[in-house]
Amino acid sequence: MSVTLDDVRHIANLARIAMSDEEAAKLLPELNNILGWVEQLGEVDTDGVEPLATVVDMAMRLREDEVTDGNCRDAVLSNAPDAEHGFFAVPKVIE
Amino acid sequence: MSGLTDKTIAELRDGFRSGEFTAVEIAEGFNEAVAASDRLNAYVEKTPELALEAARAADAAKASGDLKPLSGIPIGMKDLFATEGVLTSAGSKMLANFKPPYESTVSGNLKAAGAGMLGKLNMDEFAMGSSNETCAHGNVISPWRREGSNAALTPGGSSGGSAAAVAAGIAPGATGTDTGGSIRQPAAFTGICGIKPTYGRCSRWGIVSFASSLDQAGPMAKTVRDCAIMLGAMAGFDPKDSTSIDAPIPDWEAGLSSDLKGKRVGVPKEYRIDGVPGEIQKLWDQGLEWLRDAGAEPVEISLPHTKYALPTYYIIAPAEASSNLARYDGVRYGLREMVEGGGLHDMYKATRADGFGAEVKRRIMIGTYVLSAGFYDAYFTKAQKVRALIKEDFRKAFETCDLILTPTAPSAAFGLGEKMSDPLAMYLNDVFAVPASLAGLPAMSVPGGLDDAGLPLGLHLIGKEMDEQTVLNAGLAIEERAPKIDMPEKWW
C-alpha cells in the first residue's frame, strides 16, 4: 500500500495539522518509506495470535466512588490561553 | 568546591553523611557547574534555588538526625516530568510556557526522598527522537568528542539532556524516560549507566505521555550503584496510574552483588544482525567474557521475532502518540495560534502546525494513518499481534536463561545532523533497545569501553519481568571489569 498526496492531506486533516502543499509533498515520500518498511510485518504468521494491548498482566484496579478531586478551577484555568468568567474561551463554534 | 561534581551519588551521599562536606556545598558546586554549561544546552530551565532549598533542608535534617535516602543529592529532571510551578515543556514549542499546577509522581517521590532539583533537562520533542535534535530548545551537544576532532556529537535521545548532564558533571544523576530506548541509547552514547525498569514499576502519572503502553521512567547516573539508589526512590506503586504494579520495591542497592554464579546469560543468535560494526561485535563478545568471569554461564537463545521489533514499535508508538498528543489543541494550555476569520478547527490546525516540530508531525501522521478506517487491522492489529509474539519469545527464552546480553546501540555517538535527513536511519539506532520495551522488561545500559575514536560504547542487559536486581548485578559485574572511562575534560 502506498499513500497519495490526497491521503497525506486527508490524514493531516484528521490529525488537525495545517499543511502547505510543499510540506505535504515533502512528507509523502517519508511516509511511504516508513510505511513500506513497516509492511515487512506482513511476513509474520500471526494466525490465531491475540493482539497484545498491554504488557501488564493483571486485572484493572477500580477506585471507590468518592469525591476526592476537582474544586480547583484556578489550577485548571491557570495555563489557559483565553479564559473568561471561569470558562475556557475559544473561537465561536457554529453548530 | 570543585571535585564534588565528579563524584557519584553514593560518594556524595556518604561524604555528606560523614560530614566531609555539606549539602549546600554540593548544591552550590553543581549550581555553579550548571551555570557554566550553556554551550551544552543540556538545561532548558535552571532551578538553582530549588536545589539550594533542598540542600538546606538536608543539612537541617542531618543536624536533627532525620535523613532521607537522597538527602543532600541534587539531580537533573528530564523536561518530560511535570514539576509544579516549573516549566514543563516536553521539548516542544507547544508547551513553551507551560507551568503545571501539579508534580509528577516520580519527581515527587524524588523530592520526598530528599533530592533537590537543579533544573529541567533538554530532550527530543515529546521524547520522539534518538539524537536530541528534534527539540524546540535547540539540540544538546554531547560533552564527548572524537579524538582529535571538535565536531559536535549527539548525546543520543530522547533523554539527551540527562545523559549529557551526567557525563559533563552538571548533575550527579538525572531522570530519564524510555519508550523505545530513550534512556539506554543516550546512556551508551555518553559513557554512563541508565536503567529502564519493568513497565509499571515507575508511575507514569504526571509524565507527559508519548506512547502509554511503552513509556517508563528510569534513572541515569555514572554508576550501577547510583542507578540502584535513584531507582529505589523513583519506583513504587501509584494508585493514580492504572498500569502501576502493586508490588513492594526491593532494596536494590543492598542487593547489589557482582557474583553471577548460577546465572545463565542468553545471547540471542538473531541479534547478530547485518551491519553491526566489528567493534560492536567485539565489545559484545568481551561483555560475555566479563559475565562469564563473574560466574555466569553463557547460553545461546533464540528470539525469532526480534527483527520485527522495530517496525512493530514504529506502528504502535506513533499510533498511541497520535492520540496522546490530540490534547494539544490550544484550548486549555500551551500554544494557541488563531487564524484571522477562522473557526475552532482552523485554530486547531494552525496551533498544531506551529506547535509541533517535523518529527512529531511525522509520527502523528503515521499514527493517524495506521489507526484510520481500512488500515487499522493491517497495521495496528498486526503490530499488536507481532508484539504478542515478541513478548512470547522472551518468555520462552527466559526458560533457559536469567538475563540477556546485547549491545545497546549499533554504533557510538554520531555527529549532529548526520542522520536527521533520513528518519529510518535514525530509527535503526534503537534496534537493540526496542524489543525489551515492547515486552515491558527491565533493561539497562552500562559502559563497556571506548571505540577506536575514543567514544563510549554501551552493553545492554535485559532481565525478566520484575527482576531489576539481576540486571543491576550483571551491570555491576561488567562495571567492575570494563576499562574505567574518564569523563571528558571540560571544554564548554
Add this chain to the structure above:
Amino acid sequence: MVSDYRIQGEQGEYEVVIGLEVHAQVVSKAKLFSGAATAFGAEPNTQVSLVDAAMPGMLPVPNRECIRQAVRTGMAIEAKINKWSRFDRKNYFYADLPQGYQISQLYHPLVGEGEITVSPDEKNPDKTKTIGVERIHVEQDAGKLMHDQHPTKSYVDLNRSGVALMEIVSKPDMRSPAEAGAYIRKLRSILRYVGSCDGNMEEGSMRADVNVSVRKPGEEFGTRTETKNVNSVRFVMQVIEYEAQRQVEAIENGEAIVQETRLFDPNTGTTRTLRSKEDAHDYRYFPDPDLLPLELDDAFLEECRASLPELPDAKLKRYEDLGISAYNAAVLTAEVETAAWFDRLLATGAEAKDASNWVNSVLPGILNAKDVDFADPRNTPEASAEILAMVAKGEISKGQAKEVFDLYLDEGGSPADIVEKKGMKQTSDTGAIEAKVDEVLAANADKVAEFKAGKEALFGFFVGQTMKAMQGKANPQVVNEILKAKLSS
C-alpha cells in the same frame, strides 16, 4: 404485536424502522475516571480535576460504582454481562472533548444482548412487544459549549467532562413512534428502579440518538439517519414522524437517503443536517493504553445481582395476581416512587383491589383539586391505609373517605382522629337504625303504600330519609338491608 404504523406515499405504503441509542448518566458521586464531583448545576469548571481537563500526563482510573451500576442495569434487562471487557479511545477533535478522544467501549462492551418488553398502547398494557438491546457500554460524557455569552467566542465548561454514561443501544426493532416512546419510557422506568440513572431528561441525564430509516414492508432495511441528543419522549416521537415523512418524500422524488447525523429543532419539530464533528467520520478507535482490561469476578457479579430490586415487569405481574386490573397495575408500576408508595400501602394489610381503586381513581382527583403533589410529604401511604381500613370496617362510607382525606390534607393529624373529632363515624348499630327506619316508614305511610304498589323508585327516598334521621352516620349498607326487610314484610 405487529405495528400497523405506515407512511402513505404516492407509490405505496412505507414502514419505518427505528433504533435508539440512549445515553444515560450513571448515578455516582464521582466521575468515571476522576475523583471530581458529578452534581448538576455547579459553577463552571469547578467540578473539574486535572484529569478531566486532560492536563499533560494525567491518567484515568475507573470508578467501581459506575461499572457496578452498568452491570446491574444489564442484569435488569436480562443481558449478557461480559466478565472481560475493555475501554477504547474514540478519537476526534472538539472543544468540549479535552483529551481529543472519548474513552468508550467499542470492541468489547461491558454488557451484551438483552431485551425490554414494552406496551406501546397505554390503554392496552397487555399488548406487548419485546425490543432487543444490542449492548450497553460505559463511556465518558463531554463538556459543554456555550455559544450565546460572547459575540465572537464560545465558552467551555468541563463540569460534565468525564461523567459516566451508559450507552444503551437497541436493535432496530421498533416500527412506530409509539413503540419508540414506549421503549424510552420503559427503559427510563427500569433505570430508575435499578437506581443506575435518575432519568431526568430535562437535566440531560437521559438523551437519545434516534436512528430512522424507511422501507416498503418486507424489503431490506433502507439507509438510516441518526438524529443526535434528543432529550424528551415527545421529541423522539416527533423526530421519527418527521424523518419518516421526509425520507419517504425524498425517496419518491428519486433522491438517495444520505447516511448522516442530524439535529432536531424542537421549535419547528424538524431535523436538519448537522455540521459534522469530524468531516470524515473516522474515529480511529483503539484500546486505551492507559487502562487495562476490565475483569469482573463472580463475587462482584453476585453482589450486583443480589442488590437488584423487584423490577417493573415482576411487580406488575404480582399486582395483577392480586386482582388489580392490567391498566391500574401498569399505572402503579410505571414510576418507581409510586410503586414503592403502593407497596407500603399494601404492607399495611389493605385489600389490593380497594387500594388500587383508591390510588388510581380517588386520590388523583383530590390531590389535583388541592394542587398537592403525589410526592407531598402529607400524602403518606399510612394515611391512606387508615382511611381504607375505616371504609373496610364500615366506619365511614366511601363518600366520607374522600371528605376525610380532604380534611386530613388541610388539617394534618391522623385521619382516624379527624373522623373521631368530627363525629363522622357511621353506625352499624342495627337497633338504632331500625328505630329510625320505623319512624321514617310511619311518617310516610302514603309513600310506603305507593312503593308496595310498584313504585320501586321510592326506595332511594326512604334511604335518604333514614340517613337524614341518622345525621348521615348510618352505614348505608345496613340501612339498605333493614329497609328492604321492612318494606317486603
